Amino acid sequence: MRFMVIIKATEDSEAGVMPSEALLTAMGHYNEELVAAGVMQAGEGLQPSAKGARVRFSGSQRSVTDGPFIETKELIAGFWIFQVASLQECIDWVKRCPNPMPGDSEIEIRQIFEAEDFGSEFTPELREQEERIRAQLDS
Known part of the structure; x- marks a missing residue:
């Protein structure tokens, strides 16, 4: 399963406040x-x-x-794409993350749609097209 792990923006991140060396180091290790x-x-x-x-x-x-956009809590400051076996495994990894912002911050986890999630509407032709696009991206 793939998940997008979304780091929510804060007033500081929207103001362009850069992370400290200590946070960059911790994030690098993570x-x-x-x-x-x-x-x-x-x-x-x-x-x-x-x-x-x-x-x-x-x-x-x-x-x-x-931009800028007013509602900071609706904005995204960064993201990861994780490949894990379950939502719980994703949560466990996120809980190990250094706090991405000074003070309070929030990370949202959203599962990414896979081809099989779309059912019969995702025809063989559309699947082939998707595979071609992904192959181009990988090269």
């Missing part, structure tokens, strides 16, 4: 542990929302809103 265990597939920190934008869809119309 990431090494994840990789050594075969759990971590990807992971990145994200710039504050002030450097981003949102695209809103309404039928065929598109509108763009530049």
Whole structure:
């Protein structure tokens, strides 16, 4: 099972406050542990929302809103992709994580859809297309 592990933004991360050397060191050790265990597939920190934008869809119309975005608790400061056997294993790994932000912080865990989750609507043709795209990404 794959999970996206989402590090929620804080006022500090949205203000562009960079992590301390101690936190970067602790996170580096944690990431090494994840990789050594075969759990971590990807992971990145994200710039504050002030450097981003949102695209809103309404039928065929598109509108763009530049950051920053007001509701910090809805924003993402970073993420990992974990490959584990269960939600509980993912939780266990996340509980070992150094606190990603000074003070209070929150990490959300969401399971990633796999091809078999889509049922018969995911036709053999669509599966083949998905496999081609993934092969291109891997090369």
